[in-house]
Amino acid sequence: MKKFLWAFALLMLAAVLGACNSSSDKEEQKDKPVKEETPAEDTTDATEDKKTGGEVNVYTARHYDVDAVLYEEFTEKTGIKVNVIEAKAPELIERLKREGQNTPADLFITVDGGILNTAKEEGLLQPIESEEIDKAVPAELRDTDNEWIGLSTRARVIVYSKDRVKPEELSTYEDLATDKWKDKLLVRSSDSLYNQSLMASLIAIDGEDKAKEWAQGIVNNLAREPEGGDRDQARAIVAGVGDVAIMNSYYVGHMSVSDEAEDVKVFDQIGVFFPNQETTGTHINISGAGLIKHSKNKENAVKLIEYLTTVEAQEQFTAENFEFPVNKEAKLPEVMAEWGTFKPQEVDFADYGKYNPKAVELMNEVGWK
Numbered sequence: 001m002k003k004f005l006w007a008f009a010l011l012m013l014a015a016v017l018g019a020c021n022s023s024s025d026k027e028e029q030k031d032k033p034v035k036e037e038t039p040a041e042d043t044t045d046a047t048e049d050k051k052t053g054g055e056v057n058v059y060t061a062r063h064y065d066v067d068a069v070l071y072e073e074f075t076e077k078t079g080i081k082v083n084v085i086e087a088k089a090p091e092l093i094e095r096l097k098r099e100g101q102n103t104p105a106d107l108f109i110t111v112d113g114g115i116l117n118t119a120k121e122e123g124l125l126q127p128i129e130s131e132e133i134d135k136a137v138p139a140e141l142r143d144t145d146n147e148w149i150g151l152s153t154r155a156r157v158i159v160y161s162k163d164r165v166k167p168e169e170l171s172t173y174e175d176l177a178t179d180k181w182k183d184k185l186l187v188r189s190s191d192s193l194y195n196q197s198l199m200a201s202l203i204a205i206d207g208e209d210k211a212k213e214w215a216q217g218i219v220n221n222l223a224r225e226p227e228g229g230d231r232d233q234a235r236a237i238v239a240g241v242g243d244v245a246i247m248n249s250y251y252v253g254h255m256s257v258s259d260e261a262e263d264v265k266v267f268d269q270i271g272v273f274f275p276n277q278e279t280t281g282t283h284i285n286i287s288g289a290g291l292i293k294h295s296k297n298k299e300n301a302v303k304l305i306e307y308l309t310t311v312e313a314q315e316q317f318t319a320e321n322f323e324f325p326v327n328k329e330a331k332l333p334e335v336m337a338e339w340g341t342f343k344p345q346e347v348d349f350a351d352y353g354k355y356n357p358k359a360v361e362l363m364n365e366v367g368w369k
């Protein structure tokens with residue numbers, strides 16, 4: 001049995017590495033090496049577990065260092081061991097479906113409201129009951145049935161050259177698709193879920209025709225063919241390739257404290273603008289944790305979510321990964337406090353999943369590479 005588990009773990013590792021190598025998202029790979037640990041199904045650990053408070057098995061698609069730090073702190077506080085399996089979200093969903101009630105997983109953690117909702121619709125999750133969580137996380141950042149709980153959010157903002165663009169010239173995502181920005185706009189490929197969810201949100205708000213027109217305008221205005229990750233768009237602004245870019249807010253925070261001197265220089269020369277403040281709001285997306293329907297360590301799983309939504313853990317999420325906290329009591333790091341507050345889009349996160357196929361189709365139709 002043990003032999004079989006090892007073989008399975010190695011096979012999964014190979015599958016995960018293979019998938020990552022074929023991925024265009026090199027930036028995300030750079031953020032964190034893929035980790036694979038087999039959750040301790042081994043019964044020889046059982047006595048140890050009782051002594052230490054047991055365990056919780058997490059399947060996660062998040063690729064940020066701060067997560068591991070928080071899991072360690074949770075273990076220190078509670079004695080509950082956190083076993084982590086990290087892979088891309090669609091692979092984890094397939095795996096959960098395949099494993100069914102035999103799954104060792106207790107929690108599914110990922111970025112993107114659409115994917116969280118897909119896990120729910122696949123029947124992989126169950127409602128989470130915890131007054132603490134209900135108090136810590138506003139209802140709009142939780143699933144309607146509490147099958148998943150938001151852990152952090154991020155905004156897809158406009159970043160601009162402080163030398164060449166005045167913030168007064170900026171207004172909306174729609175404005176970026178007008179002739180005003182011809183040959184000046186930078187954005188990564190439509191393969192990115194970040195862009196797919198932005199497009200899906202515009203379909204939800206404006207309808208397919210208008211969203212397609214918008215995507216066409218974006219493609220018409222590109223300063224170069226889409227390449228690289230979000231940070232590469234900011235770097236290209238400073239290199240003079242273009243003047244404005246669409247990127248996730250937390251990457252700007254990362255650049256402000258980067259070990260790479262070049263990235264800190266880039267940070268100094270760009271500004272952050274929250275679009276659509278007078279209209280439909282800035283696009284946000286959410287990271288969240290869903291409780292697995294067949295969880296064997298349900299109590300520990302709920303405890304881990306309770307911990308991750310405390311002010312203390314939330315301040316770490318935001319201080320180290322520059323994501324917005326879901327717990328409004330949590331303080332922001334200086335760089336984010338300077339951005340100020342903003343109005344987010346009022347879109348059901350489930351729509352990101354619902355309109356994803358249409359978003360991909362329309363982006364392909366207009367030639368968004």
Ligand code: FE
Binds near residue numbers: 028
């Ligand atoms: Fe990212």
